[in-house]
Amino acid sequence: MARKLVPEQHESKRREILAAAHRCFLRHGLQGASVAVICNEAGISPGHLYHYFPSKEAIVEQMADDYLAGLHAHFARHTQGEPVATVLLSELWSMEGWDDLAHCRILFELLAEGGRNDKIHAILQANSEGVRKLLAATITAGQQRGEVDPGLDADQTSAVLLAVLDAAPMLPLMTAGLDFESCRALITTMVGRFLRPQ
Numbered sequence: 001m002a003r004k005l006v007p008e009q010h011e012s013k014r015r016e017i018l019a020a021a022h023r024c025f026l027r028h029g030l031q032g033a034s035v036a037v038i039c040n041e042a043g044i045s046p047g048h049l050y051h052y053f054p055s056k057e058a059i060v061e062q063m064a065d066d067y068l069a070g071l072h073a074h075f076a077r078h079t080q081g082e083p084v085a086t087v088l089l090s091e092l093w094s095m096e097g098w099d100d101l102a103h104c105r106i107l108f109e110l111l112a113e114g115g116r117n118d119k120i121h122a123i124l125q126a127n128s129e130g131v132r133k134l135l136a137a138t139i140t141a142g143q144q145r146g147e148v149d150p151g152l153d154a155d156q157t158s159a160v161l162l163a164v165l166d167a168a169p170m171l172p173l174m175t176a177g178l179d180f181e182s183c184r185a186l187i188t189t190m191v192g193r194f195l196r197p198q
Contacts (some may be wrong), residue, residue, distance in 0.1 A: 084142035085192035104169035
């Protein structure tokens, strides 16, 4: 008789595998983090992993979905009374230092792999589209309240802002000794001035 799967245990194990894969991607890069490496980190066999995820791409897709869900939650916690720039940068403002942004560097592994792997490319595009729609909706709401330059195209502007936000975690890798709080304040000032009605 087959053992009955408990949903809570199944989800808990999926989360353990995702956390192990996350560590592997940061340590070895996306290409270097093979299924065997992930299994070793998670302490399971490949057959066991495939019970939870059919492929490494499926793990990446779940990570992207989790990121988008987290971003939705960040946005939902902000009220309409806050400046649009602060709402747009809500995830960045939730961090306490560069170490909190280290996980974001996986994005650059994914971008490199996306140029070679059509499945990863499709996952990246779908995730970016979801984030961009969140940013565009916030920009449009700000325009309706008179807080954002009405001449800005919300879709184009959201794509540009997404590029700025995605690059922020790379700052300490490019320039040593940068103060996190100062950089965050500068990014907020830059975005605020960019969005401000002329």
